[in-house]
Amino acid sequence: MKQKKLIVGNWKMNPQTGAVAGKIFDGIKKGIVTFKNTDVAMCPPVIFIPELSKKLSAATILGVQNVSASKEGAFTGEISIGMLAQFKVKYVILGHSERREMGETDFMISKKVESALNAKLSVILCVGEKERDEECTYLEMLRLQIENSLLNIPKGLLSKLVIAYEPVWAIGEKATGRIDPAGLLEIVIFIRKVLSGIYDQETAHSLKILYGGSVDEKNSEGFMKEGGVAGLLVGRASLNPKKFIEIVKIAENL
Ligand code: PGA
Numbered sequence: 001m002k003q004k005k006l007i008v009g010n011w012k013m014n015p016q017t018g019a020v021a022g023k024i025f026d027g028i029k030k031g032i033v034t035f036k037n038t039d040v041a042m043c044p045p046v047i048f049i050p051e052l053s054k055k056l057s058a059a060t061i062l063g064v065q066n067v068s069a070s071k072e073g074a075f076t077g078e079i080s081i082g083m084l085a086q087f088k089v090k091y092v093i094l095g096h097s098e099r100r101e102m103g104e105t106d107f108m109i110s111k112k113v114e115s116a117l118n119a120k121l122s123v124i125l126c127v128g129e130k131e132r133d134e135e136c137t138y139l140e141m142l143r144l145q146i147e148n149s150l151l152n153i154p155k156g157l158l159s160k161l162v163i164a165y166e167p168v169w170a171i172g173e174k175a176t177g178r179i180d181p182a183g184l185l186e187i188v189i190f191i192r193k194v195l196s197g198i199y200d201q202e203t204a205h206s207l208k209i210l211y212g213g214s215v216d217e218k219n220s221e222g223f224m225k226e227g228g229v230a231g232l233l234v235g236r237a238s239l240n241p242k243k244f245i246e247i248v249k250i251a252e253n254l
Helices: 018-031 046-053 081-085 097-101 106-118 137-149 155-160 181-198 201-206 220-226 241-253
Strands: 005-010 038-043 061-064 089-094 122-127 161-165 208-212 231-234
Touching: 005 089, 005 208, 005 241, 018 038, 018 046, 018 241, 038 089, 038 241, 046 061, 081 089, 089 106, 106 122, 106 137, 106 155, 122 137, 137 181, 155 161, 155 201, 161 181, 181 201, 181 208, 181 220, 220 231, 220 241, 231 241
Parallel strands: 005 038, 005 231, 038 061, 061 089, 089 122, 122 161, 161 208, 208 231
Antiparallel strands: none
16 A cells, blocks of 8 residues: 655754744745645744744644653643644654754653654654664664664554654764665665564554655655655755755655
């Protein structure tokens, strides 16, 4: 069965003003009609969410880059799922390597995944190794990361879970390498094997897997066509409406 594509823009800690955020959002919205085969979600910094939610169209979806695992109370600096719901936020990116780098553990991430899925928020769970080694121990690390980030998540909650494979070494301006579609396909098969071990084969095949790491309008077709992924998590290129729209159109036309 062909899975519906999903293109997600991770704006990270950009841009610096609401005015620019509005411009980027409008620019993307203009080029995104309701596509039959592709969902499009934008994940800006949470401070811009209230204004951007007023601009939503039928074809655009809002997401965030983190959320608290707790419902309310004494959690200084945190944002709850309930606060986001009123602004029509539908997705949350969890376990991004930049947050793991700040100290988020698999255990913390699994708690957030559980809370978000229970609240019917769609989760984009990021996994990926920091570096590769000849002995392939990174595969074991990846397996543990997936198993632990999904700790105590029952099968019944998985319909809103998406896995994003993001090798840390291929992300952002500091990237030290690039993965090719054939290499990506191998990892996608490996991730499905791990998922099949936690759940079962049918579940493993039903879950959507995305790729993220230096995605642009030139390499996105290869990742989706030959890399075995049902979509992309786009960082830098998602801040450029022209590039992002191009990526969405490539997904739609595959
Ligand atoms: P990048 O970021 O596309 O700028 O490499 C991807 C990500 O970190 O999600």
